[in-house]
Structure formats: C-alpha cells, structure tokens
Amino acid sequence: MSNKKEIIIKATKLKKSFITGDTEQTIFENLDLNIYRGDFTVIMGSSGAGKSTLMYSLSGMDRPSSGEVVWNDKTITSLSDDRLAIFRRKNCGFVFQQIYLLDKMSLMDNVLTASALSGTSKKDSVKYAKELFELVKFH
Numbered sequence: 001m002s003n004k005k006e007i008i009i010k011a012t013k014l015k016k017s018f019i020t021g022d023t024e025q026t027i028f029e030n031l032d033l034n035i036y037r038g039d040f041t042v043i044m045g046s047s048g049a050g051k052s053t054l055m056y057s058l059s060g061m062d063r064p065s066s067g068e069v070v071w072n073d074k075t076i077t078s079l080s081d082d083r084l085a086i087f088r089r090k091n092c093g094f095v096f097q098q099i100y101l102l103d104k105m106s107l108m109d110n111v112l113t114a115s116a117l118s119g120t121s122k123k124d125s126v127k128y129a130k131e132l133f134e135l136v137k138f139h
Helices: 051-059 081-091 107-115 122-135
Strands: 007-019 024-035 066-071
Touching: 007 051, 024 081, 107 122
Parallel strands: none
Antiparallel strands: 007 024, 007 066
C-alpha cells in the first residue's frame, strides 16, 4: 500500500497578467502548486498580492493567461465556458471577500438558491447545508 498522497488540484506554470494600455502587469508567473486530498491549504499574502486572482484561476472563475489547472485528473483550463460553469457548480464553493447574499433571504435560503442549480432535491440540499453549517459552527 502506497503512502503517496493524492493530488486533487494541480497548477502548472500558471501565469496571470493584465494589459493596461501598453503595460503588462503580471500578477503571478511560473506558479506550480499541488493541493492534496485531506490537507488544509492556506493562501496568504498582503492586500493586492494576487490571492483572489489565484483562487479565481484555480477554480475556473477566471482563466489564467497561460499554464494549466487540473482537478482530479481533469484539465479545466481547456474546458469551454459552458463546461467550466458546470464544473464550478459541481465542484467549487466560495466565500467572497465582499458579502454577496440576497439580503431579503435567510442564509439558508441563499445557500439553497445556489444548490438549486445542481438538480439536487431540496431535502438533500437542506441536509447538506446543515452539515456545512455545523462544520463551520454556524447555528
């Protein structure tokens, strides 16, 4: 039996840059990253260091300028926009820096609105949401 940990997210030679006028601003370049199943991974840095940009690139919310992102042996950087949206819906969850909740709805209803897109039954979605709330000690 192997003690080798399973890589669930692998980024290879990622680059993200923006062009403003004649100037290219590189946020990160030649970035290699492995995230292993069961590990707790933290991305830290000062404001403006590129943490959110990296998370968007790793999740497919934004495309890197170059490089490759692989989730569970599936290369997501080559997926079409429609396939990428389906991938994110099934595999990614985000807590944004700014609060993007519908203010007329409870937190549970906000979570259930997102899960409605997955085709999961409401009963199963409520059960799963409660498990997640318990994980983060939200009551």
